[in-house]
Amino acid sequence: MNTRFDMMLPRRQTILGGVALAAGTAAPAAAQLTIDMTKPSFEPVPIAIVDFKGDKVGADIAGVVRNDLQNSGLFRSIAPSTFIQQNIDPNQPPRFPEWRQIGAAGVVVGQVTTAGGNIKVDFRLWDVVVGQQATGLSFTSQPNNWRRLAHIIADAIYKRVTGEEGYFDTRVAYVSETGPLGARVKRIAIMDQDGFNNRYITDGRSIALTPRFSPTLQEIVYMAYGERNEQPRVYLQNVDSGRRELLGNFPGMSFAPRFSPDGTKVVMSISADGNSDIYQMDVRGRALQRLTNSPAIDTSPCYSNDGTQIVFNSDRGGTQQLYVMSASGGGDRRISFGEGRYATPVWSPRGDFIAFTKISAGSFGIGVMRADGSGERMLASGFLVEGPTWAPNGRVLMFFRQQPNSGGRAGSVTLHQIDITGRFERQVPTPTDASDPAWSPLIPQ
Amino acid sequence: MRMIKALTAIAAMFLIAACSSEQAAAPATTTVTPGSVADFRQNVGDRVFFDTDQSTIREDGRATLGKQAEWLKKYTNYQLTVEGHCDERGTREYNLALGERRANAARQYLIAQGIPAARIKTISFGKERPDPVGSDEAAWARNRRAVTALQ
Numbered sequence: 365m366n367t368r369f370d371m372m373l374p375r376r377q378t379i380l381g382g383v384a385l386a387a388g389t390a391a392p393a394a395a396q397l398t399i400d401m402t403k404p405s406f407e408p409v410p411i412a413i414v415d416f417k418g419d420k421v422g423a424d425i426a427g428v429v430r431n432d433l434q435n436s437g438l439f440r441s442i443a444p445s446t447f448i449q450q451n452i453d454p455n456q457p458p459r460f461p462e463w464r465q466i467g468a469a470g471v472v473v474g475q476v477t478t479a480g481g482n483i484k485v486d487f488r489l490w491d492v493v494v495g496q497q498a499t500g501l502s503f504t505s506q507p508n509n510w511r512r513l514a515h516i517i518a519d520a521i522y523k524r525v526t527g528e529e530g531y532f533d534t535r536v537a538y539v540s541e542t543g544p545l546g547a548r549v550k551r552i553a554i555m556d557q558d559g560f561n562n563r564y565i566t567d568g569r570s571i572a573l574t575p576r577f578s579p580t581l582q583e584i585v586y587m588a589y590g591e592r593n594e595q596p597r598v599y600l601q602n603v604d605s606g607r608r609e610l611l612g613n614f615p616g617m618s619f620a621p622r623f624s625p626d627g628t629k630v631v632m633s634i635s636a637d638g639n640s641d642i643y644q645m646d647v648r649g650r651a652l653q654r655l656t657n658s659p660a661i662d663t664s665p666c667y668s669n670d671g672t673q674i675v676f677n678s679d680r681g682g683t684q685q686l687y688v689m690s691a692s693g694g695g696d697r698r699i700s701f702g703e704g705r706y707a708t709p710v711w712s713p714r715g716d717f718i719a720f721t722k723i724s725a726g727s728f729g730i731g732v733m734r735a736d737g738s739g740e741r742m743l744a745s746g747f748l749v750e751g752p753t754w755a756p757n758g759r760v761l762m763f764f765r766q767q768p769n770s771g772g773r774a775g776s777v778t779l780h781q782i783d784i785t786g787r788f789e790r791q792v793p794t795p796t797d798a799s800d801p802a803w804s805p806l807i808p809q
Numbered sequence: 810m811r812m813i814k815a816l817t818a819i820a821a822m823f824l825i826a827a828c829s830s831e832q833a834a835a836p837a838t839t840t841v842t843p844g845s846v847a848d849f850r851q852n853v854g855d856r857v858f859f860d861t862d863q864s865t866i867r868e869d870g871r872a873t874l875g876k877q878a879e880w881l882k883k884y885t886n887y888q889l890t891v892e893g894h895c896d897e898r899g900t901r902e903y904n905l906a907l908g909e910r911r912a913n914a915a916r917q918y919l920i921a922q923g924i925p926a927a928r929i930k931t932i933s934f935g936k937e938r939p940d941p942v943g944s945d946e947a948a949w950a951r952n953r954r955a956v957t958a959l960q
Contacts, residue, residue: 545942571937573901587905595932596905617909617933620902633906638864638913638931640906661906677903683862684903705862707900721900747944750900766897768944775944800901 428514437788699737714758743786878922896949908933
């Protein structure tokens with residue numbers, strides 16, 4: 365039963381995991397420990413997460429799991445102070461009636477053991493309603509990886525309850541903003557999805573904007589000015605080594621870069637004589653292919669999840685609208701037809717939706733439409749909301765909100781996440797003002 | 810950039826000196842060195858403004874750029890960078906493109922007025938460098954601009 369498979373992480377991080385813990389029969393999920401997040405309304409699943417036993421990091425791990433699940437909007441983490449059963453044995457079924465009494469649909473228990481310089485974390489999710497184990501897994505890694513282990517456990521619980529892949533073991537690249545608006549310092553930063561482990565990727569001596577991850581998370585592409593405000597260009601940077609290189613040296617500005625889903629290409633805009641068109645570059649060989657050739661502004665390109673198409677915005681029809689073309693260029697067709705201007709389209713990693721920024725009647729909104737342009741729905745609006753980015757499961761978006769400036773002072777700029785029903789929005793904590801979020805794929809295990 | 814700041818500071822000192830000695834608002838034209846960056850900014854005007862989401866040079870902008878061209882033909886020692894800017898009411902990437910378009914429109918106008926193309930570079934700042942900072946129509950109108958910077 366305990367078939368062990370090892371998943372090597374690139375570089376220092378190693379997580380041995382996914383070991384199923386032997387338990388009772390795999391029962392079909394009970395109604396109360398499942399949730400259909402696409403339904404128009406639902407109650408968050410009440411879940412009790414008990415501090416993991418065996419090591420003091422066990423309480424920290426449980427805290428991260430609680431925070432992840434609560435922040436998804438799909439779960440309600442029951443306060444540990446209300447738990448009736450104390451000193452629960454992580455290897456024995458909990459006393460279900462005592463958990464039913466406090467309204468829990470699920471109970472998560474776990475233990476931490478240390479061996480050979482590693483920590484091993486076992487956890488089980490018990491379905492309180494049917495009185496059976498719903499899932500149980502074991503992971504081994506270096507002790508300093510405990511936050512990742514907690515996110516991986518939260519992902520496993522999320523998947524068991526929602527039927528969707530989780531998104532907690534991910535990172536977010538964004539632009540950290542400090543200083544007065546007229547001389548704003550903008551640095552690329554990367555943090556865990558929950559706002560922890562924040563670190564800076566650029567030094568702030570030049571304006572850096574619009575970071576985007578490669579599929580392996582090992583590189584980012586972004587646009588940056590020179591240190592004396594020379595022509596902005598697209599750079600490719602290794603996240604760990606910090607080594608960066610120009611992605612093509614063109615006389616005009618290059619901007620709005622984004623990786624193809626397989627990481628072999630970067631699509632971007634390049635301007636010449638004031639006009640911006642879309643090009644794609646082979647990352648390895650640096651061959652450049654022109655994809656649009658219009659006197660309009662063609663920018664913000666993004667590949668479809670299968671890499672065969674590109675959605676972008678263009679004002680070729682008079683106002684900014686969304687268009688889809690073949691990833692080799694051609695076959696352009698307009699997909700946005702509502703009131704207002706459409707911008708920053710991003711194709712869902714699942715392929716079903718395209719999220720966008722919409723400007724109409726003096727206000728900004730974040731919305732989604734199906735990939736053919738039908739079924740437009742607005743999720744969030746405000747004085748300025750911009751730049752949606754998808755969680756890898758295609759069910760949650762992150763974007764930024766800017767408040768109006770007043771009295772010569774900058775309004776706050778903050779990151780927010782929202783589910784695609786638009787029901788649940790929350791601010792994502794960052795150490796400074798923050799914009800241009802880019803959600804990573806799941807971190808490779 | 811630093812050079813420009815220093816010259817602006819010197820120009821400001823001249824202004825203060827002029828005001829305190831004459832006890833009146835003396836015309837600025839008398840206080841700056843002809844052919845200086847301060848002269849260009851104060852007596853010619855270093856910026857032109859655009860309508861929302863537009864990059865067409867307006868009537869007032871044509872007048873300013875015409876004066877710029879005259880001045881630049883007289884003082885040929887400067888290289889120029891035309892900076893294109895936008896208000897905050899657009900998305901970042903589109904505004905970078907729109908700023909580039911505005912800078913290029915001003916550049917083309919100067920070239921048509923006889924300034925050699927080789928003297929004029931362009932750069933777009935999109936909505937990254939507002940001047941003034943504000944979130945009302947008056948501030949946005951001033952931010953939709955192309956600024957001719959001298960080097």
